[in-house]
Amino acid sequence: MRLRDLGFSKLTYSEIILTIRHGDAVNVAPMGVLLEDDKRLSLRVYKGQRTCELIEKGAVDCVLNITCNSTLFYDAVLNKSEISYYPSETVSSPRVRGCDAYVECSIIDVEDCGEYVRVLLKPQLIKVSRRMVKTHNRAEPAVIEALVCFTKILHLIKNNVEMAESLKERIKIFREIVYHSTRNKKLRMMMTEILDRAEKMIREKKAIDKH
Ligand SMILES: Cc1cc2nc3c(=O)[nH]c(=O)nc-3n(C[C@H](O)[C@H](O)[C@H](O)COP(=O)(O)O)c2cc1C
Incomplete structure (x- = not known):
């Protein structure tokens, strides 16, 4: 499975739920991701958020949890304690239970861009847990x-x-x-x-x- 097959693009942000760990601290938040090239992805993480704090402290990996489930997005913003995690296969950051696919990534570069940090990711494992076709709804x-x-x-x-x-x-x-x-x-x-x-x-x- 290639990143492009999952919908990642150089031009259009893919909205995913990011999990990140540093030490005992785990955080979850929706983020937009762009494809840099066939092997790397990038995030733009605004400062003042917990996700950014963990990156600046030296988090070394993260997971892109892929889902269209709006309840999971809602919980990742307003109800974080409801999110259920389970261990990843190749990185220390956990996966969010109930997603359709997971991209486990190493953080390979963090660039300070003033209001935000640009984070370069190298995928370590792509795991598709569900390949269901669903109708669109508004x-x-x-x-x-x-x-x-x-x-x-x-x-x-x-x-x-x-x-x-x-x-x-x-x-x-x-x-x-x-x-x-x-x-x-x-x-x-x-x-x-x-x-x-x-x-x-x-x-x-x-x-x-x-x-
Ligand atoms: C669909 C969606 C996409 C988002 N994309 C980004 C993003 O690319 N970068 C960013 O810094 N914040 C983004 N946000 C906002 C963060 O998810 C939000 O500020 C969150 O509360 C940060 O949580 P934290 O403080 O626990 O890190 C997005 C929010 C949503 C709902």
């Missing part, structure tokens, strides 16, 4: 897009409330898409929670600014 991608907006709000709320407001409006649209396209209570609950948390953050920031 709800799961909408949840993941809402999470992207939410995590952006987390990082820019301090300095840019207007941008946070406009991202919150986008979350409302994604919530509408979810409510139109599924009766799945869990997906609907996750969208409500994402919107509630975004609104709460903005409300609290505005209250602080008033005083």
Whole structure:
């Protein structure tokens, strides 16, 4: 199995769930990955996140956990304690249970680029655990897009409330898409929670600014 067969591309970010270990600390977070060439991948990890902290401390490997399951993406941002791990075959970072495929990677270079670090990865093992064809639906991608907006709000709320407001409006649209396209209570609950948390953050920031 080649990286390209799994959908990795030089031009389009593949959104995966990254697990990383340093010492006893394990972290999980969604990340975008680009193909550098046939043998290497790269990440752009923004500073101030736990993932970046572990990389800067000297983490030597990570796992790209591949899934379209929006609940796993949600848990990786808002419910990390719900994520269940199991050991990898070639690296110290664990895999997330329930994913379709795993790419176990060594970290071969970390470049400081100011606001973020660029991390170069060398895959050690590609493991496909499920090769099922699934129909497309509108709800799961909408949840993941809402999470992207939410995590952006987390990082820019301090300095840019207007941008946070406009991202919150986008979350409302994604919530509408979810409510139109599924009766799945869990997906609907996750969208409500994402919107509630975004609104709460903005409300609290505005209250602080008033005083
Ligand atoms: C689909 C998706 C893709 C993301 N891609 C990136 C990325 O490429 N780089 C990054 O720094 N953050 C990215 N994020 C944001 C982080 O996942 C988010 O800030 C997370 O809360 C960081 O967790 P941590 O502080 O535990 O590392 C992405 C979020 C989502 C939902």
